[in-house]
Amino acid sequence: MSFPRLPIIFEDDHLVAVYKPAGIHVHPTDLERGRASVMSRLKAQSGRFVYPIHRLDRATSGLVLFAWDKETARVLGQAFAERSVNKEYRALVRGWTEDQGLIETPVKAKDQTSYQEAATRYQTLERIELPQAVGRYQTARYSLVSLFPETGRRHQLRLHLAKINHPIVGDRQYGDGHHNRYLKDSWNWRRLGLWAVGLNLNHPVSGAPLALKTALDKETIRFLTNLGLDKAV
Numbered sequence: 001m002s003f004p005r006l007p008i009i010f011e012d013d014h015l016v017a018v019y020k021p022a023g024i025h026v027h028p029t030d031l032e033r034g035r036a037s038v039m040s041r042l043k044a045q046s047g048r049f050v051y052p053i054h055r056l057d058r059a060t061s062g063l064v065l066f067a068w069d070k071e072t073a074r075v076l077g078q079a080f081a082e083r084s085v086n087k088e089y090r091a092l093v094r095g096w097t098e099d100q101g102l103i104e105t106p107v108k109a110k111d112q113t114s115y116q117e118a119a120t121r122y123q124t125l126e127r128i129e130l131p132q133a134v135g136r137y138q139t140a141r142y143s144l145v146s147l148f149p150e151t152g153r154r155h156q157l158r159l160h161l162a163k164i165n166h167p168i169v170g171d172r173q174y175g176d177g178h179h180n181r182y183l184k185d186s187w188n189w190r191r192l193g194l195w196a197v198g199l200n201l202n203h204p205v206s207g208a209p210l211a212l213k214t215a216l217d218k219e220t221i222r223f224l225t226n227l228g229l230d231k232a233v
Contacts (some may be wrong), residue, residue, distance in 0.1 A: 062196030074205035092193035135178030
């Protein structure tokens, strides 16, 4: 089976960054044995073995970093573990968020047993209000935000936004079903509104600062523009 080529965001002799589509895992899992992953697609596309460095949820799209060799993977993995890599995400959330804020609520994914300390900074980029009653609200309000996780807990961003009553749209686990249905039925949006857009780190070999940025995919840009969120796209 052939797949569209993964967009290459950055590549050199040591590492490669690609744009992960929504709906597939970063690397193969036991639960979906035999199904394509970003890792397997990149291996087929490049003809080389690649080493995964970090993860994105299956539903999240955006920037993912891989190493071409084991030593680079080790150095990068240590950098992520030591939180010396700065990550940036975009999210479309229900309601109007504050201009900026810090969320420091401990989090626990639904299938986990204990809470972990977590911190996320956010900044609001744009807000809209649509003349459509959704759930108990007379209008539909949304905010496009930048997210800067200071820890890397499982489902952290989704849990943190839900905790401050601004769940990410399209989130079937922690989100608002009324708004999810409205966006699906009226705007044909069926995905999680969360995108990994930036990584800032030191190059694992040269040590030079490396800023990796990606634009959003065409489907997302079209959806946000049609919605009226075109200033920050």
